[in-house]
Amino acid sequence: MNRKTIAVAVVAVVAVGGIAYWSLGSPNALLQGTSVAAASDNKAITIWRDPGCGCCDAYADYLEGNGYEVTRVDDPNFDQRSIEAGVPRQGIGCHLAEIDGYVVSGLVPVEIIERLVAERPDITGITLPGMPANAPGMAREKTGTLKTFAFGEDGVTVYSEE
Incomplete structure (x- = not known):
């Protein structure tokens, strides 16, 4: 040169x-490049769901109502996809989602997803197992307490109980 x-x-x-x-x-x-990236307003989320599940559509509508851009993917085998993504078998939620590199299983409230993406913990993702009647998508609004679990290489822990 x-x-x-x-x-x-x-x-x-x-x-x-x-x-x-x-x-x-x-x-x-x-x-702190990771923190700067996490502070972005990335609200694109993909949901793999059972094609006949009405609560998954209600949950996607809930996310869209909170400013998220939702891609819905019909997948009758979303439970197997969930396990392959790292969700513990006993922790499988109503559907599987991906946002900003994290796996989200179930009807997790928006404020918990936003905290996950902002805090960027060293985990694979979070799950709200089953289909709690008081969760977004099952109820018009979240009521009462929901227990969300974190999962990853270090096992399963409680991520949020609110």
Whole structure:
């Protein structure tokens, strides 16, 4: 490489670094690329569901009503897909979803999904097993307490009980 090419490359790297610094607000934000990405407004979610399940449609409508862009995929074998995605067999929910790299199984309330995506814990995903009558999609509004579990390489733990 000649000196002119090297000089242009150095100027380009410095310019990109300066733009990133000013866009993100601080050098710490630049080092926390995962946190910056998580702060984005990614509200695209894909749901694999049993084609005949009305509560899955009601849940998808609930998500859309909360600003999510929902892709619905009919999959009569969503339970097998759930297990393959890492959901514990005893933790399978009403349908399987994917958002921002996480697996979400069941009728999980929006505020819990948003906390998952914002906090970015080192887990595979979360599940609200079964079809609780007080969960979004089963009821007009969430009522009472719902226990959501986290799952991943370290096993299963309670993620939220609210």
